[in-house]
Amino acid sequence: NAGVTQTPKFRVLKTGQSMTLLCAQDMNHEYMYWYRQDPGMGLRLIHYSVGEGTTAKGEVPDGYNVSRLKKQNFLLGLESAAPSQTSVYFCASSLDRRSSGNTIYFGEGSWLTVV
Amino acid sequence: DQQVKQNSPSLSVQEGRISILNCDYTNSMFDYFLWYKKYPAEGPTFLISISSIKDKNEDGRFTVFLNKSAKHLSLHIVPSQPGDSAVYFCAAIQGAQKLVFGQGTRLTINP
Numbered sequence: 001n002a003g004v005t006q007t008p009k010f011r012v013l014k015t016g017q018s019m020t021l022l023c024a025q026d027m028n029h030e031y032m033y034w035y036r037q038d039p040g041m042g043l044r045l046i047h048y049s050v051g052e053g054t055t056a057k058g059e060v061p062d063g064y065n066v067s068r069l070k071k072q073n074f075l076l077g078l079e080s081a082a083p084s085q086t087s088v089y090f091c092a093s094s095l096d097r098r099s100s101g102n103t104i105y106f107g108e109g110s111w112l113t114v115v
Numbered sequence: 116d117q118q119v120k121q122n123s124p125s126l127s128v129q130e131g132r133i134s135i136l137n138c139d140y141t142n143s144m145f146d147y148f149l150w151y152k153k154y155p156a157e158g159p160t161f162l163i164s165i166s167s168i169k170d171k172n173e174d175g176r177f178t179v180f181l182n183k184s185a186k187h188l189s190l191h192i193v194p195s196q197p198g199d200s201a202v203y204f205c206a207a208i209q210g211a212q213k214l215v216f217g218q219g220t221r222l223t224i225n226p
Contacts, residue, residue, distance in 0.1 A: 004158070033213075033214075035216075040124070040218055041218060042119070042121075042204060042216040042217050042218040042219050043159070043204065043214075043216040044216070045213060045214070045215075048213065058213065059215075090158055090159070092158075104161065104214065105158075106158030106159050106160070107158050108156070108157055108158050109156070109157070109158055
């Protein structure tokens, strides 16, 4: 998973707290994504970005906000954490619009628990 | 609405035999399909892909088959090795590079 770095790797939050997950990539990729992985649900797209300064909603955007102020960084924010947001979060990046999928690189994941 | 489905949450295969992982999809607009492999505490990594204009793609021990009329694809691993034990995700691309994933199948290769 070289090239995509997520911080923090682990975090425990209390209900109602806020936090930000940071994703950084050093491959000059245009596209960046945030997914969450839950048991029996696969990976679901939360938000994505097709370039610096742009963001768009994915399948499950509610309760999350994102920002892409710099091309290399994609931030995922939880304004008021809820237990339903306990999950493993994966950031990913890709080079271009019609790449074949094998140029989508994932980070190692961030484990978030909301109590 | 689950557009990509992997109906088998787990599969156990003996080392050296063939592993067959299945995936069904509902959206006929998908034009590219991929398989990702995931080890615990790591992010998914790309394994093999297939375009909707093909029905088979092979890469070493891994072969993906696509049946568009049945909206079904499968991943064959032969021979299966202990290092193949992982969770396998089927995924499909629609439009602007938005991957849609299945639920995953946990493959265990028994020695």
